[in-house]
Amino acid sequence: MSITVLTGDIIESTKLNAVLLEQVQRAIAETFSEISGWGTPARFSEYRGDGWQIAFENASLSLRAALIIRAKLRAIDRACDTRIAIAQGSGKLPEKIETTTDAAFVLSGRTLDQMQPAFRMASGNTPEMDAICILLDQIVSNWTSTQARTILPFLSPDDTPRQQDVAAQMGVSRQSIGKTLEAASYPYIIATLKLLEARQPHA
Numbered sequence: 001m002s003i004t005v006l007t008g009d010i011i012e013s014t015k016l017n018a019v020l021l022e023q024v025q026r027a028i029a030e031t032f033s034e035i036s037g038w039g040t041p042a043r044f045s046e047y048r049g050d051g052w053q054i055a056f057e058n059a060s061l062s063l064r065a066a067l068i069i070r071a072k073l074r075a076i077d078r079a080c081d082t083r084i085a086i087a088q089g090s091g092k093l094p095e096k097i098e099t100t101t102d103a104a105f106v107l108s109g110r111t112l113d114q115m116q117p118a119f120r121m122a123s124g125n126t127p128e129m130d131a132i133c134i135l136l137d138q139i140v141s142n143w144t145s146t147q148a149r150t151i152l153p154f155l156s157p158d159d160t161p162r163q164q165d166v167a168a169q170m171g172v173s174r175q176s177i178g179k180t181l182e183a184a185s186y187p188y189i190i191a192t193l194k195l196l197e198a199r200q201p202h203a
Contacts, residue, residue, distance in 0.1 A: 001057055001090065001091065001092060001093075002057070002058075002059040002088055002089070002090060003055060003056070003057055003059075003088065003089055003090070003091050003092075003093055003102070003104045004055065004056055004057075004058060004059050004061070004062040004065070004086070004087075004088050004104070005053065005054075005055045005086075005087050005088070005089075005097075005104045005105050005107075005108035006053065006054045006055070006062070006065060006066055006069070006084055006085070006086055006108065007051075007052075007053045007084070007085045007087075007105075007108040007109050007111070007112045008028075008051070008052050008053070008069070008082045008083055008084040008085065008112065009048075009050050009051045009052070009082065009083055009112065010024055010025075010050040010051075010052075010080075010081075010082050011081045011082060011083060011120070012079075013049065013050035015079075016079065016080065020076065020077060020079070020080060023076050023080070024073055024076065024080050024082070025046070025052075027069070027072040027073055027076065028052050028054075028069060028072075028073075028082070029044065030072070031054070031065065031068055031069045031072060032044040032054050034068070034156075035054065035056050035061075035065055036056075038056075038058065038061065038157060040056050040057045040058040041056065041057050041093050042054065042055065042056035042057075042093075043055045043056070043093060043094070043095075043096075043097045044097075045097050045098050047098065052082075053097060053105075053108070053109075055093060055097050055104075055105070056093070057093050059088050060196070060197040061157055061197065062086050062088060063086065063129075063132070063133070063136070063193060063196060064155060064157060064193050064197070066084045066086055066121060066133075067136065067140065067155055067189070067193075068152065068155050068156075069082065069084065070082065070084070070120075070121075070140050070148075071140070071143070071148045071149075071151055071152045071155060072148075072152065073148075074140070074143050074144075074145060074148035075145055075148040075149040075152060076145070077145060078143075078144065078145055081120060081141075082120070083112060083115060083119075083120045083121070084112075084120065084121050084122075085108050085109070085111035085112035085115060085121075085122050085123075085124060086108065086111075086121070086122070086123045086124065086125075086129070086133065087104050087105075087107040087108035087111055087123070087124040087125060088104055088125055089102070089103045089104030089107065090103075090104075091103065091104065107124040107125075108124060110124065111123070111124035119133075119134060119137055120137050120140075120141060121133040121134070121136060121137040121140070122134075132192065132196070136189065136192070139184075139185045139188075139189065143184055146180060147180055147183060147184035148184075149170070150166070150170070150177060150180040150181060150184065151180075151181060151184045151186050151189075153166055154166075154181065154186060154190070155189075155190075163177045163178055163181075164177075
């Protein structure tokens, strides 16, 4: 069985006011709840005030999950973001992830510790996946809050929503949604995710 571990820390958490910090923490916890609804066992842990970890039994959706977390945070405010280290490995998902020393957890934590200051996403498994993380990080780091809010429903692994439905929910035109998705590089992001997910094991 393949386990994915996402380890992160909230960027400049001490500079966020109490309201924003609570919203960020809630958004990360909400993403864990969404992952738990993807038909795969998942675990969540918070630590050191601004640190967090999510683990789940699905290798194919690891990068998508990371992008959803960052989209949720940047949708709150451009000052809200997190670093994310992605690692995968074989094994069984433990009941408690806070104290486990399984390889995927150690690799994810080490990757976060060794992440270069300029980057906010990294993969601990292969140079190729790390390169993809770097390129996607550049795109995500330039999202406005509006772009993050717009792209978020389209990152779901479920059926892709219709642009007109998202437009109605957001109170804008369908044309506005299309232009915003284009500006946020959504066509390139979704093409990348689909290629990777088709090649990676689901469990």
